[in-house]
Amino acid sequence: MEPSFLSELNQIQREAVTYPGNNLLVLAGAGSGKTRVLVYRIAWLLSNNRVNAENILAVTFTNKAAHEMRGRLETMLRCSLGSMWVGTFHGLSHRLLRRHWQEAGLEESFQIIDSEDQLRILRGIHRSLNLDLERWSPKQSQLYINGKKEQGIRSHGIGHSNFMEETWLKIYRAYEEICSRGNLVDFAELLLRSHELLRGNAALRDYYRGHFRHILVDEFQDTNTMQYLWIRELCDDTSNLTAVGDDDQSIYGWRGADSGNMKRLDRDYQNLNVVRLEQNYRSTGNILAAANAVIAHNGSRFGKKLWTERGQGDPLVLYAAFNEIDEAKYLANGVATMAEKGVALSDMAILYRSNAQSRIIEEKLLEWGLSYRIYGGIRFFERTEIKDVLAYLRLAINPHDDASFERVVNLPTRGIGEVALASLRNYGKTHDRSLWQAAKIMVETQQLPGRAAGALGRFLSLMDEIAAQVSLLDLATLITYVINFVGLRDHYAKPQYAEYKQSRLENLDELVTAAKQAMGSMVEAHGSQGLQTFLSQVSLESGERLEGSGESCVNLMTLHAAKGLEFRSVFLCGMEDGLFPHVMSMRERDDLEEERRLCYVGMTRAMQWLHLSYAESRQIRGVSSFCKPSRFLREIPGELLRSETLVSKVQIATKFEEDLGGNANECNGLVLGQRVFHGAFGEGTIVGFEGQGEYLLVKIKFRDYGNKLLSPKYANLKLY
Numbered sequence: 001m002e003p004s005f006l007s008e009l010n011q012i013q014r015e016a017v018t019y020p021g022n023n024l025l026v027l028a029g030a031g032s033g034k035t036r037v038l039v040y041r042i043a044w045l046l047s048n049n050r051v052n053a054e055n056i057l058a059v060t061f062t063n064k065a066a067h068e069m070r071g072r073l074e075t076m077l078r079c080s081l082g083s084m085w086v087g088t089f090h091g092l093s094h095r096l097l098r099r100h101w102q103e104a105g106l107e108e109s110f111q112i113i114d115s116e117d118q119l120r121i122l123r124g125i126h127r128s129l130n131l132d133l134e135r136w137s138p139k140q141s142q143l144y145i146n147g148k149k150e151q152g153i154r155s156h157g158i159g160h161s162n163f164m165e166e167t168w169l170k171i172y173r174a175y176e177e178i179c180s181r182g183n184l185v186d187f188a189e190l191l192l193r194s195h196e197l198l199r200g201n202a203a204l205r206d207y208y209r210g211h212f213r214h215i216l217v218d219e220f221q222d223t224n225t226m227q228y229l230w231i232r233e234l235c236d237d238t239s240n241l242t243a244v245g246d247d248d249q250s251i252y253g254w255r256g257a258d259s260g261n262m263k264r265l266d267r268d269y270q271n272l273n274v275v276r277l278e279q280n281y282r283s284t285g286n287i288l289a290a291a292n293a294v295i296a297h298n299g300s301r302f303g304k305k306l307w308t309e310r311g312q313g314d315p316l317v318l319y320a321a322f323n324e325i326d327e328a329k330y331l332a333n334g335v336a337t338m339a340e341k342g343v344a345l346s347d348m349a350i351l352y353r354s355n356a357q358s359r360i361i362e363e364k365l366l367e368w369g370l371s372y373r374i375y376g377g378i379r380f381f382e383r384t385e386i387k388d389v390l391a392y393l394r395l396a397i398n399p400h401d402d403a404s405f406e407r408v409v410n411l412p413t414r415g416i417g418e419v420a421l422a423s424l425r426n427y428g429k430t431h432d433r434s435l436w437q438a439a440k441i442m443v444e445t446q447q448l449p450g451r452a453a454g455a456l457g458r459f460l461s462l463m464d465e466i467a468a469q470v471s472l473l474d475l476a477t478l479i480t481y482v483i484n485f486v487g488l489r490d491h492y493a494k495p496q497y498a499e500y501k502q503s504r505l506e507n508l509d510e511l512v513t514a515a516k517q518a519m520g521s522m523v524e525a526h527g528s529q530g531l532q533t534f535l536s537q538v539s540l541e542s543g544e545r546l547e548g549s550g551e552s553c554v555n556l557m558t559l560h561a562a563k564g565l566e567f568r569s570v571f572l573c574g575m576e577d578g579l580f581p582h583v584m585s586m587r588e589r590d591d592l593e594e595e596r597r598l599c600y601v602g603m604t605r606a607m608q609w610l611h612l613s614y615a616e617s618r619q620i621r622g623v624s625s626f627c628k629p630s631r632f633l634r635e636i637p638g639e640l641l642r643s644e645t646l647v648s649k650v651q652i653a654t655k656f657e658e659d660l661g662g663n664a665n666e667c668n669g670l671v672l673g674q675r676v677f678h679g680a681f682g683e684g685t686i687v688g689f690e691g692q693g694e695y696l697l698v699k700i701k702f703r704d705y706g707n708k709l710l711s712p713k714y715a716n717l718k719l720y
């Protein structure tokens with residue numbers, strides 16, 4: 001009997017879901033139901049016992065998407081799917097490595113390090129190699145190393161030809177040594193190592209090839225070379241691969257993603273059936289037409305037609321803000337107005353190009369009393385205080401973790417200075433020892449000055465004490481114990497942290513809450529196993545937001561984080577040349593096209609309403625400058641837009657000049673149309689001049705107080 005859920009699909013989607021052949025690529029535009037096809041295909045495979053849950057492997061782009069996919073399927077099929085392999089590439093690789101740590105050449109207690117830890121290690125290497133940090137930035141070595149790993153290249157596989165490459169190589173080698181000694185695995189390593197595990201172990205590979213009868217991958221356009229090879233290892237021509245993707249939404253080229261992998265599929269997999277979906281179910285006609293018009297400016301596309309039955313809907317709204325503060329007010333006002341119309345806050349999203357844009361928006365939302373959550377931006381587990389606690393925990397179960405050692409050895413301050421640390425690093429390097437081992441030996445053999453040795457000795461005992469508690473306490477109690485025992489609360493309560501004190505202390509509390517929540521779904525919440533599970537989970541999820549309480553909140557996120565999501569109402573802000581498209585991406589055609597795809601992703605998140613905004617001037621790093629509306633705005637046909645622009649300030653200026661009968665447009669260095677700020681009246685624009693010299697009066701139109709005549713001599717105007 002046909003499962004009833006098939007009736008929730010259109011004809012082409014149904015054919016894809018029930019496709020009986022091996023390999024399938026669904027290539028289709030935004031909102032056409034690609035993710036839906038993937039989920040329903042799994043449901044179809046599981047129904048009538050075509051395949052067992054443990055024989056399915058599904059790859060999603062984020063951990064959140066993986067949780068949602070599993071939840072969705074469990075509701076559809078009314079059964080638990082705990083044994084199914086659903087996750088991100090990183091999560092799935094991690095699962096493989098935990099199972100086969102020995103074959104993979106790791107120790108059982110291996111730790112995952114995130115990019116910040118990685119950078120810390122690299123900084124140490126640069127220092128110990130005496131590299132000029134201006135010329136050789138650790139960030140660059142990070143890019144180099146991750147880039148190589150993503151192409152499957154180890155340091156010993158690189159033949160070097162010039163001085164530059166030789167230095168990078170030296171750093172790469174030193175980094176590999178530290179990771180292997182500390183039993184540390186970075187994100188790129190998770191994939192590379194699990195790939196090597198499968199490639200180098202035919203028995204294991206054949207087992208998994210037989211085991212995973214179906215492999216399904218969402219957002220395929222954003223896979224990189226290593227991810228492609230990883231799939232290829234698990235999935236030869238005889239396996240069953242379902243990939244879904246949209247070349248127009250490939251937005252991670254800067255991180256090595258290659259939408260060309262879709263073409264590669266066609267070459268590598270015989271009988272690949274390519275299905276195109278053309279009906280969009282998400283957005284109104286106007287939103288779709290605008291997004292299609294923008295993306296049409298890109299060359300080299302597979303080319304897709306998208307249509308909708310949803311009707312035209314409202315026009316898109318365009319707001320030209322006076323500056324970024326005005327824009328933030330507009331956003332808060334827009335959200336509040338929508339909420340009054342009955343749209344839930346959680347059905348709205350504010351999207352921006354760069355993380356830094358969120359601060360002022362957050363401020364205004366708070367002022368307006370609107371709850372919000374930052375998705376992918378706050379990175380709860382990446383906050384300083386949280387990482388400090390995690391470093392203590394990591395070090396407690398793996399004392400050879402140098403990155404964690406460096407982080408906490410002198411936090412809170414215990415009198416262990418840079419000189420003592422440099423000796424430890426040096427000793428570790430020359431004797432091939434971890435910092436922990438170096439510290440033990442150097443303290444015991446009295447190779448350090450008395451004060452530093454005493455402080456270091458106390459630190460080592462403190463860590464031994466924490467390590468002893470790991471096996472005795474449950475996870476949440478252990479975390480509370482560490483925070484108190486180490487004295488982190490007092491540390492953050494110090495005057496120099498006053499500005500962040502409250503939020504830091506709240507975050508520490510929140511970490512205990514997070515641990516309690518995590519314990520709910522753990523098989524073993526006590527001892528090193530519970531801690532291990534928690535730390536791995538945290539590393540994999542850093543970069544995604546910890547789910548807040550059930551309260552309805554507006555979603556704030558970068559355009560990159562918005563991929564795959566949808567909201568009834570979307571505010572896409574900061575649409576200025578230089579900000580979006582980003583200044584770094586405006587010169588090269590490929591980069592600009594990637595920005596345009598990002599714009600397409602942003603616009604197509606909207607179901608019913610899309611608001612676009614830009615600021616005519618914006619402060620960046622404390623300096624205010626004039627902005628040009630984004631070229632992407634100009635690519636949207638005018639008839640699809642309804643402008644909410646206040647009358648342009650320069651137009652106002654000209655009009656007042658006419659009213660005054662004057663013709664001066666510059667006086668004593670002040671310019672007509674210039675934006676100013678006055679302590680009492682706020683923001684305004686110069687609209688005219690009266691008098692001259694010492695008696696000069698400036699006519700200013702203030703946003704909130706109307707026109708005023710002021711003497712620049714006394715008014716203390718600040719120029720924007």
Ligand code: ATP
Nearest residue numbers: 008009010029030031032033034035036281282564
């Ligand atoms: P994106 O490219 O943004 O990832 P997508 O192609 O994965 O989008 P989905 O998220 O699967 O698209 O679907 C978009 C919306 O359309 C969802 O709300 C989905 O439930 C709905 N949808 C898809 N197909 C149908 C259908 N046949 N009938 C009703 N709604 C559908």
Ligand code: MG
Nearest residue numbers: 034035036564
């Ligand atoms: Mg999708």
